[in-house]
Amino acid sequence: MRYKIEVLDSYTQKPGVLISLVVTLFSALLLVSSLVSREFHFYNSESIAVPSLIFEFVYGTVLSFLILRNKETYIHLTSFLILNWFIGCFCLNTLIPIFQDLPIWVYVATFTFCISNFFIYRNSDESANTPYYFFLNGLSFTIILYFALYLIPAMPYSFIGIIALGLGFYGLVPALVIIIHTLTVLRYLTRNRIYFISFGAGFSIIIVSLMVFTIGLNIESNKIAKTAMVKSFSNDDDLPNYIAVSQNLKPNFFNEILLKKNIVYTGPDNFFSFDNFNSFSNQQFNERKTHNPFISIAYLFCKDLGLSNDDKINILKSNFDKRLETEEQLWSGENLFTKSIKEDVKIYSDSRLAYTEITMNIAAAENSRRDQEAIYSFQLPEGSVATSLSLWVNGIERKGILTTKEKAKKAYNQIVGVEYRDPSLMQWKEGNKVVVRVFPINNKTPRTFKCGFTTPLKVEDNLMNYQSLSIKGPNISNAETISRIQIVGNTKIETSKDFELKNGFYINQSKGLDDWHANMPLNKIRSNSFAWKNKVYEVKDIEKTVIPFIPSEIILDLNTNWTIKQIESFVNLDKKNMYVFINGQKTAINKENFKAVQLDFEDFHYSLLPLYKLAKNSLIITKSGTFSANFEDLENSNYLKKIKTETKERNIKVINISANINPFWQTVKEQKYVDYFQTSLKNSLKMIEQHQFILFKSAKNTVNIEPAQISIQENIKDSILKSNGTNHIYRMYAFGKVLEEHVEIQGDTLANNQYVELAKDANIVTPVSSLIVLETDEDYKKNGIEKNVNTLGNASINNDGSVPEPHEWLLIIIGSITLYFYYRKNKKQTI
Template sequence: MKHKFELFREYYRKTDVGISLAVTSISAMLLIMALACKELEFYKFESIAVVALIFEFGYGTILSFLLLKNRKKHMHLTPFLMLNWLIGCFSLNVFFPVFLNLPVWVYATTFLFCISNFFLYQTKAENLRVLIFYFINGLTFWIIFYFALFLIPVMPYSLVGIIALGLGFYGLVPAIILVIHTLSILLYLPKNRYYFISFCAGFSTILVGFLVFTIGLVIESKKISEIIKMNSFETETDLPTYISISQNIKPNFFNEILLKKNIVYIDIDKFFSFDGFGSFSKQQFNETKAHNPFISIAYLFCKDLNINNDDRINILKSNFNKRLETEEHLWSGDQIFTKSIKEDVKIYPDSRLAYTEITMNIECHNKTLSNKEAIYSFQLPEGSVATSLSLWVNGVERKGVLTTKEKAKKAYNQIVGVEYRDPSLMQWREGNKVVVKVFPVNKINPRTFKCGFTTPLKVEDNKLKYQSLSIEGPNISNAETISRIQTVGNTSIETSKDFELEKGFYMNQSKGLDDWEANIPLSKINHSSFVWKNKVYEVREIQKTLTRFTPSEIILDLNDKWTTKQIESVVNLDRKNIFVFINGHKKEINKENFKAIQQDFENYHYSLLPLYKLTKNSLIITKSGTFSANFEDLEESNYFKKIKKNTKQRDIKVINISPDINPFWQTAKEQKYVEYFQTNLNNCLKMVNEHQFPLFKEEENVVNIEPALISIHQKAYTDSLKSNGPNHIYRMYAFGKVLQEQIKIQGDTISKNQYVELAKDANIVTPISSLIVLETDKDYKKNGIEQNVNTLGNASINNDGSVPEPYEWVLLIIGFSSLYFYYRKNKKQII
């Protein structure tokens, strides 16, 4: 250690080292402060970078003159000159961001390169202890190559800029450093074998890593290009052009990077063409734009995919679960994080329902002063419905008001986009999703919101299963999470997560939000019921019947999830009416050709069958995955128009032999385009052989909740019926009814309004209704939104119970009246 200190003192005594160290330290500190202000959006303080430029420019000019005048005397200052030149480049980039959103590791790599130069430009004899610095210099030298390459188109403007302001010089800095450092390496390193090997090892390491990465990217690029080429011959298709690409792309690290070209990652090739850093897109993609040198260079070796940005975004939505990133943002959502989550679950075994209340505390990183908009996506179990929303305004909980989705969106956009005040909005999305938006979040205004969801308990393996909600949103992984489960009645619970029984509640504390499930014993329905507005809503066992069904044809909905054995089991049914769809055309599949046909589906990840081409009473056997395009993605296509017009009358049956269901089949099932049943392959084959298909009995005033194997019946109130169940029974009935009736009356606005009123009454978020919280009661009135009057209102974990029955209201009124008159009488006597 003492020896190292002596070496530093010796170096410090050299000509102008002290002043160079002082100027470099000040410039570096000012640059770091400017970058921090930009990151924290303290834009008024970015001008600190100007001071760094003044320091660096003066120092660089003087030192350059001294080096030209007496190179031998000042050679040891060359590393300082390079470092200050690069500090000047980054300082100027704060105001003129040629390098947009450089990641931190780029700054760190550049800094390591400059530090290692101090060991390369010494005149001392060789020292084996500094081999590591030669390795680092070789490892980081590539970043200078990149800067020089990227700035080639800027060089003509830089030459003009030198004459005008002098600042244009910084556009030439990387090229100048590249020439100086390359000459130094060629002149000095070959004289020392150890240093040369160390430098080459570092340079080769990064080169090999880059080659491996680029080869992977090029291979994936060729695969996608081949898919596009084959698809170009399909002219008679009702589907959007991007769908066939999406169907054949298996999500992985490389093709996600390719699809994010010009959307998230900068493309150098576009820069060379002076086309800017991206093309126009109709859709937002709310992921921070990044200038990643590794990726940008690799793009140069990949063939352009010729897919426009909107199609790329649609593929990212379908294949990579990037739907949250495409939600409309009125304000930036960066620097927000979820500080804490409270997950409160109440289970009603008798009703086979559960209510989950999620409370989120949101804050901003680094205490930013600017307003931010937080957006969360909740993936709900099948059949679930959103039933409450609250936002804390000035420390007071304000509950959501239910209205039409159009009114809610208009009010939210007005208040967030124009008035910059406090709203929260909850909206329904296809595929059992709900999106919640909260505004504003900033330094002085961290936010708390709460939302609730009513969920059916799934019957599985003779047990009732509760599945936790999957949530996406700002930085959830480090949130402090507390989870609680309570049950109505004495019921034992088994959970996949470690819960401890404390004072009658099952409790767990953890980081982030884990996926977990709870199982309770399956019991018979106890006719749990809820009374509301002279109607009784009673839970009963679902009525399932096996109907006689002989399919006119069997369609195998093949994809890469089918095994050869499974396909063989179906074709062994030895029928002449088993078909597959290849490129939109029907083809017979049998024992002789099924292996050849399977090869066409080896890379086929999901299908969108032309249901409107099937014969009446067809049977589809599918093995669904978890991702696909949504109906909302296809809304403008001929495919969707034909599905809506020509499918329901065909009485198509679907059997899914997978436990998963993708968004396409989920919506087709919910909107009754098909009769859907989920089972295993053996049961499926048995039903086909026995000419049977299971159907759930449907009646006018009955809603079936298939996951829980229950139905909810509406009946007129009588004195013999009691309200002994939670209000969630009515909420689930209303949700099912809205979905059923809204499907029947598509396009009929007057009729739709009737079911908006039903949604309001039950306070449920549906395709035609949303929940919104506004800052004041006047805001509701101004936006034409009626507040909850004579409705169930927001669900609550502590107030789920029965509303008093009609005769109970009478007793309550008599009781309160008696108390009032007794109080008045006693008061007079005292006087």
């Protein structure tokens, strides 16, 4: 250690070393400050780099002159010169973003190269560590080569820039460094074989890694391009062209990178364009735009996918669950993080329902001054509904008001986009999703919002299962989380993560948001009802009915989830009317050809069957995966128009032999385009053989909650039924009704208003309604949003029981007045 200190002391005594250290540290500090400022969107982040550029330009010019004039005296400062040149390059990039945003590993690699030069260029005795320095130097030298090659087309402009401002010199730095470094290092490499091997090993590791990565990316790009080309000859004009690629694309690391070309990652065809990411698509994609040299080089050897950026974004949405990234965002939310989460769950085992209340504290990075917008996506269990929203404004909780989705969105866009004030918006999305937006957030104004969701307890194998919510949003992983479970009744519970029983509640503290579930024994349905406005809503066991059904044709909805044995079990039924759809054409499947047919579906991950082409009384057997395109993605297609207008009349039955359901089938099921039943392979074969189909009994005054195996029935209130259940019973009934009728009300304004009023009454977020919180009551008036009067209002973890009827309120008031006067009379007598 003492020897190293002596070497360092000796080195600092050399001419120009101390002043070089001061300039380097000062410039590096300014560069880091500039990069951090840009990362967190501070004001005037670019101006921080200007002093560094001035220092670097003066220092570099003077030092270059000194080295050229007196090489023997100042040659040891060459490493400082190269390091400061690159600091200047990066500072200039913050002002003129030739490279756009670079990943942090690029900066690390560049400075590794520069620091290793100090040990390689020194004119001292050899060290045992010198081979390691050559290895690191060879490893990092590749990034300098990339800079030089990338800037070749920009060199003429660099020469002009030197004449004009002097700054153009930085465009020549990588090329100059390669020349200087090559001449210097060659002297050592030819002298010592170990150095040559070390440098070559470092350089080769990067080249080999790049080749392996490029080959993997190229294989996947060929697959996608081939699929796009083959499917382009299809005569099916009903579906968008990208759907064929989406259906045949298995989500993986390489595919995601390929689809993000020119959307997130800079492609080689857009090099040297300062507006690389502008006007690429009509859709927003809220992910940081990056210039990653490794990926950009690999793109050079990959085929063009033949897809527009809009098509690629649609595939990212359906195949990679990137729907949150495509949400319209009026303000950036890059520097936000979730500080804490409170997860409060109340389970009503007698009703087979649960209410989950999530409270989020959102903060911005320290010293982040700009207002930012937070967007959260809540993936809900099947059949769930959003029932409350609150935002804290100036320390006071303001509860959401339910209105039409159009009014809510218009008000939010006006206040966020024009007035820059406090709103929060909760919207329904297809596929059991709810999106919540909050604005504004900065380092001085962290925000708190609360939202609630009513969910059915899923019945499986004589157990009721509660599944926690999946949440995506600003940096949730490090949030301080506290979870609480309370149970109405004496039901025993088992959870997949550790909860400790404290004061009658189950409590868990953790980091981030875990995916967990709770199991309870299946309760028999007892008298459980909720009264509201002269009606009573009673929970009952769902009723199944077996109907005779001889399908006109059986369609096997094949995809990659099917096994050859499952296909064989159906063709062994020896039905003459069994078909599959191959490239949009109906094809018979039987014992002789099913193995060959299965090969056509090996890479087919989901289907979009042309339901409108099927014969009346058809039966579809599907095995659903977890992802697919949904109705929103297909909104302008002929396919969706025909689904909506020509499907319901065909009386199609669907049996799903999978426990999963993808977004497409979820919407088809919810909007009653088909009769849908989920069961096992064994039961489905039995139903076909016995010419039967199982329906859940329905009526105009009944809503079936299939996951919980219950129905909720509406009746006129009488003196027999008592309101002894939670108000979530009515909320679930209203949600079921809105979803059930939503397909019927499109384009019908009067009917649409009818279901908006139902949603308002139950305070539920649906395809036709949203919850919004505005800063003041005046804001609601300006935007034509009326406060909800005589409705259930926002759900609450602490207030979920019966709401008194008007005549009951009168009795309560009379009783209260009587008690008051009785108390006063007794008090006077006592005195």
